[in-house]
Amino acid sequence: MSISMIRKKIEYKKVIINSETYRVGDSVKINERKDDCLYAEILSFWQDGLKPDAYAKVRWYFKPSEIFEEIPDFISAAELMTSNVEQNITVQSIYDRVTVLNLSDYHENDLVDDNIMFSRSLYDPRLKVLRPPLSQWKRVCVCESILNPDEVYVGCDGCFGFFHPECVIAPDDKEYICDKCSKAQKN
Ligand SMILES: [Zn+2]
Ligand SMILES: [Zn+2]
Numbered sequence: 001m002s003i004s005m006i007r008k009k010i011e012y013k014k015v016i017i018n019s020e021t022y023r024v025g026d027s028v029k030i031n032e033r034k035d036d037c038l039y040a041e042i043l044s045f046w047q048d049g050l051k052p053d054a055y056a057k058v059r060w061y062f063k064p065s066e067i068f069e070e071i072p073d074f075i076s077a078a079e080l081m082t083s084n085v086e087q088n089i090t091v092q093s094i095y096d097r098v099t100v101l102n103l104s105d106y107h108e109n110d111l112v113d114d115n116i117m118f119s120r121s122l123y124d125p126r127l128k129v130l131r132p133p134l135s136q137w138k139r140v141c142v143c144e145s146i147l148n149p150d151e152v153y154v155g156c157d158g159c160f161g162f163f164h165p166e167c168v169i170a171p172d173d174k175e176y177i178c179d180k181c182s183k184a185q186k187n
Protein backbone atom coordinates (compact mmCIF):
# COMPACT_ATOMS: atom_id res chain seq x y z
CA MET A 1 0.00 0.00 0.00
CA SER A 2 1.34 3.39 -0.84
CA ILE A 3 1.08 6.46 1.27
CA SER A 4 -0.35 9.35 -0.70
CA MET A 5 1.04 12.65 0.41
CA ILE A 6 -1.09 15.72 0.62
CA ARG A 7 0.49 18.14 -1.80
CA LYS A 8 -0.03 21.78 -1.12
CA LYS A 9 0.73 24.41 -3.71
CA ILE A 10 1.60 27.69 -2.08
CA GLU A 11 1.38 30.87 -4.14
CA TYR A 12 3.22 34.12 -3.47
CA LYS A 13 2.58 37.66 -4.73
CA LYS A 14 6.26 38.63 -4.48
CA VAL A 15 9.67 37.11 -3.94
CA ILE A 16 13.02 38.60 -2.96
CA ILE A 17 15.96 37.52 -5.10
CA ASN A 18 19.42 38.95 -4.34
CA SER A 19 17.77 41.65 -2.15
CA GLU A 20 15.56 42.77 -5.05
CA THR A 21 11.77 42.40 -4.72
CA TYR A 22 9.94 41.01 -7.76
CA ARG A 23 6.17 41.03 -7.99
CA VAL A 24 3.53 39.27 -10.06
CA GLY A 25 3.05 41.35 -13.21
CA ASP A 26 6.69 42.47 -13.39
CA SER A 27 8.63 42.02 -16.60
CA VAL A 28 12.04 40.54 -15.94
CA LYS A 29 15.29 39.35 -17.46
CA ILE A 30 15.95 35.65 -17.12
CA ASN A 31 19.31 34.01 -17.37
CA GLU A 32 18.71 30.53 -18.71
CA ARG A 33 21.26 30.33 -21.45
CA LYS A 34 24.87 31.29 -21.30
CA ASP A 35 25.61 34.87 -22.50
CA ASP A 36 22.02 35.37 -23.56
CA CYS A 37 19.19 36.86 -21.57
CA LEU A 38 15.54 36.07 -22.07
CA TYR A 39 12.58 38.28 -21.20
CA ALA A 40 9.30 37.31 -19.57
CA GLU A 41 6.37 38.60 -17.58
CA ILE A 42 5.74 36.99 -14.18
CA LEU A 43 2.26 35.45 -13.89
CA SER A 44 2.67 33.83 -10.46
CA PHE A 45 5.20 32.61 -7.92
CA TRP A 46 4.59 29.19 -6.44
CA GLN A 47 6.07 26.39 -4.44
CA ASP A 48 5.12 22.77 -3.98
CA GLY A 49 4.56 22.65 -0.22
CA LEU A 50 6.79 19.61 0.26
CA LYS A 51 9.78 20.82 -1.78
CA PRO A 52 12.23 23.67 -1.26
CA ASP A 53 12.33 24.97 -4.84
CA ALA A 54 10.30 28.08 -5.71
CA TYR A 55 9.04 28.61 -9.23
CA ALA A 56 7.75 31.47 -11.31
CA LYS A 57 5.14 30.86 -13.96
CA VAL A 58 6.08 33.23 -16.77
CA ARG A 59 4.83 34.31 -20.17
CA TRP A 60 7.72 34.75 -22.59
CA TYR A 61 8.57 37.76 -24.67
CA PHE A 62 10.19 36.90 -27.98
CA LYS A 63 13.24 38.79 -29.18
CA PRO A 64 13.38 39.89 -32.85
CA SER A 65 16.44 37.64 -33.31
CA GLU A 66 14.23 34.64 -32.50
CA ILE A 67 11.67 35.62 -35.14
CA PHE A 68 13.55 37.13 -38.08
CA GLU A 69 16.40 35.41 -39.88
CA GLU A 70 17.66 38.83 -40.85
CA ILE A 71 16.45 41.65 -38.62
CA PRO A 72 14.66 44.32 -40.71
CA ASP A 73 15.66 48.03 -40.53
CA PHE A 74 12.45 49.04 -38.81
CA ILE A 75 13.04 46.79 -35.81
CA SER A 76 14.31 48.73 -32.80
CA ALA A 77 17.08 47.56 -30.47
CA ALA A 78 14.54 47.87 -27.63
CA GLU A 79 11.83 45.82 -29.31
CA LEU A 80 10.19 42.70 -27.86
CA MET A 81 7.20 40.68 -29.01
CA THR A 82 4.65 39.51 -26.46
CA SER A 83 3.42 35.91 -26.70
CA ASN A 84 1.00 33.39 -25.24
CA VAL A 85 3.77 30.93 -24.41
CA GLU A 86 3.86 30.13 -20.70
CA GLN A 87 6.39 28.11 -18.73
CA ASN A 88 7.52 27.44 -15.17
CA ILE A 89 11.06 28.47 -14.34
CA THR A 90 13.05 28.46 -11.11
CA VAL A 91 13.01 31.87 -9.39
CA GLN A 92 16.82 31.89 -9.17
CA SER A 93 17.06 32.44 -12.92
CA ILE A 94 15.39 35.87 -12.56
CA TYR A 95 18.06 38.55 -12.33
CA ASP A 96 16.78 41.97 -13.38
CA ARG A 97 13.65 43.98 -13.99
CA VAL A 98 12.63 45.62 -17.26
CA THR A 99 9.82 47.97 -18.23
CA VAL A 100 7.95 47.06 -21.40
CA LEU A 101 6.02 50.02 -22.81
CA ASN A 102 3.75 50.31 -25.83
CA LEU A 103 5.25 51.85 -28.97
CA SER A 104 3.91 55.40 -28.57
CA ASP A 105 4.86 55.68 -24.89
CA TYR A 106 8.33 54.37 -25.75
CA HIS A 107 8.71 56.77 -28.67
CA GLU A 108 7.68 59.74 -26.51
CA ASN A 109 10.05 58.66 -23.76
CA ASP A 110 13.37 60.44 -24.27
CA LEU A 111 15.18 58.49 -21.55
CA VAL A 112 17.87 56.19 -22.79
CA ASP A 113 17.80 53.18 -20.52
CA ASP A 114 18.71 49.61 -21.47
CA ASN A 115 15.97 48.29 -19.20
CA ILE A 116 13.17 50.16 -20.97
CA MET A 117 11.81 48.11 -23.86
CA PHE A 118 8.62 48.21 -25.89
CA SER A 119 6.27 45.88 -27.71
CA ARG A 120 3.93 46.57 -30.62
CA SER A 121 3.03 42.99 -31.54
CA LEU A 122 2.37 39.47 -30.32
CA TYR A 123 4.23 36.51 -31.82
CA ASP A 124 2.56 33.14 -32.25
CA PRO A 125 5.41 30.62 -32.58
CA ARG A 126 3.06 27.77 -33.57
CA LEU A 127 1.66 29.62 -36.60
CA LYS A 128 4.84 31.72 -37.01
CA VAL A 129 2.82 34.93 -37.34
CA LEU A 130 2.90 38.38 -35.80
CA ARG A 131 -0.30 40.06 -34.62
CA PRO A 132 -0.90 42.65 -35.86
CA PRO A 133 0.97 41.67 -39.07
CA LEU A 134 3.75 43.91 -40.41
CA SER A 135 1.31 45.30 -43.01
CA GLN A 136 -0.63 46.96 -40.17
CA TRP A 137 2.33 48.45 -38.29
CA LYS A 138 2.44 52.24 -37.99
CA ARG A 139 4.10 53.88 -40.99
CA VAL A 140 5.70 57.29 -41.15
CA CYS A 141 7.18 59.81 -43.58
CA VAL A 142 6.57 60.35 -47.29
CA CYS A 143 8.49 57.10 -47.90
CA GLU A 144 5.84 55.25 -45.84
CA SER A 145 8.35 53.15 -43.96
CA ILE A 146 7.52 51.38 -40.71
CA LEU A 147 8.24 53.53 -37.65
CA ASN A 148 11.49 52.67 -35.90
CA PRO A 149 11.75 54.70 -32.67
CA ASP A 150 15.56 54.39 -32.83
CA GLU A 151 15.60 56.62 -35.93
CA VAL A 152 15.74 60.42 -35.93
CA TYR A 153 12.61 62.08 -37.30
CA VAL A 154 11.44 65.65 -37.73
CA GLY A 155 7.91 66.22 -36.54
CA CYS A 156 5.32 68.19 -38.49
CA ASP A 157 3.77 70.89 -36.31
CA GLY A 158 0.50 70.56 -38.24
CA CYS A 159 -0.33 66.84 -38.22
CA PHE A 160 2.31 65.68 -35.67
CA GLY A 161 3.53 63.19 -38.29
CA PHE A 162 7.13 61.95 -38.34
CA PHE A 163 9.48 62.45 -41.29
CA HIS A 164 13.04 61.39 -42.07
CA PRO A 165 15.15 64.57 -42.41
CA GLU A 166 16.75 63.05 -45.54
CA CYS A 167 13.33 62.40 -47.16
CA VAL A 168 11.95 65.92 -46.75
CA ILE A 169 13.53 69.30 -47.44
CA ALA A 170 15.73 70.15 -44.51
CA PRO A 171 13.92 72.73 -42.39
CA ASP A 172 15.88 75.97 -41.92
CA ASP A 173 14.26 76.64 -38.56
CA LYS A 174 12.87 74.55 -35.74
CA GLU A 175 9.35 74.42 -37.12
CA TYR A 176 8.57 71.95 -39.84
CA ILE A 177 5.31 71.77 -41.77
CA CYS A 178 4.87 68.81 -44.11
CA ASP A 179 3.65 69.21 -47.72
CA LYS A 180 0.15 67.99 -46.95
CA CYS A 181 -0.28 70.46 -44.10
CA SER A 182 1.21 73.42 -45.99
CA LYS A 183 -1.11 72.72 -48.97
CA ALA A 184 -4.07 72.53 -46.57
CA GLN A 185 -3.03 75.87 -45.05
CA LYS A 186 -2.97 77.56 -48.46
CA ASN A 187 -6.47 76.33 -49.41
ZN1 LIG B 1 11.34 58.72 -45.20
ZN1 LIG C 1 1.76 67.64 -41.47
